[in-house]
Amino acid sequence: METAPTAPERRPRPVGGDGPADAAALAALAAGPTIADFGLLLRAAARLDRRMDAELRARCGLSHTMFEVLIMLCREGGDGVAQRELADGLTLTSGGTTRLIDRMEQAGLVRRAPSPADRRITLVSATADGADAFRRAAVVHAEVVDALFLGPVAPADRPHLLTALGAIVLASTD
Numbered sequence: 745m746e747t748a749p750t751a752p753e754r755r756p757r758p759v760g761g762d763g764p765a766d767a768a769a770l771a772a773l774a775a776g777p778t779i780a781d782f783g784l785l786l787r788a789a790a791r792l793d794r795r796m797d798a799e800l801r802a803r804c805g806l807s808h809t810m811f812e813v814l815i816m817l818c819r820e821g822g823d824g825v826a827q828r829e830l831a832d833g834l835t836l837t838s839g840g841t842t843r844l845i846d847r848m849e850q851a852g853l854v855r856r857a858p859s860p861a862d863r864r865i866t867l868v869s870a871t872a873d874g875a876d877a878f879r880r881a882a883v884v885h886a887e888v889v890d891a892l893f894l895g896p897v898a899p900a901d902r903p904h905l906l907t908a909l910g911a912i913v914l915a916s917t918d
Contacts, residue, residue, distance in 0.1 A: 814878040824867030
């Protein structure tokens with residue numbers, strides 16, 4: 745009776761690959777300019793977000809994400825913003841957005857209502873307390889932006905920075 749040939753035994757490869765030369769090549773790749781530059785952008789954004797969140801929580805009782813919701817609501821005004829649009833504008837899942845809006849509603853910052861045009865759509869709007877919280881938080885937000893985002897950048901370089909960030913956003917829009 746004939747048997748099928750067996751596949752050669754596969755052993756896990758060490759992280760460094762085939763030895764010191766491969767490890768050096770991986771280290772050089774990991775330290776390359778595109779990886780380092782993008783990492784710098786991500787680290788800066790994460791640090792600014794953490795600091796903004798800490799300041800808003802300490803001084804206003806709002807998370808940075810709650811403040812972002814209030815920005816969207818106050819910017820639009822009117823009857824409110826569809827909860828689905830809020831989810832699209834945030835870095836949250838639709839379930840995460842629902843839980844966030846639940847917490848904001850319990851805190852008296854927002855209200856939900858069915859859309860008069862389409863009852864399948866839930867509109868979210870800021871309450872008077874939400875508008876007051878937004879006003880207070882906007883002052884804190886401006887202070888943090890001035891100190892940590894604009895402050896370290898020379899005034900002559902700020903337009904270039906903002907133009908570059910705008911170009912990145914436009915290039916990455918779905």
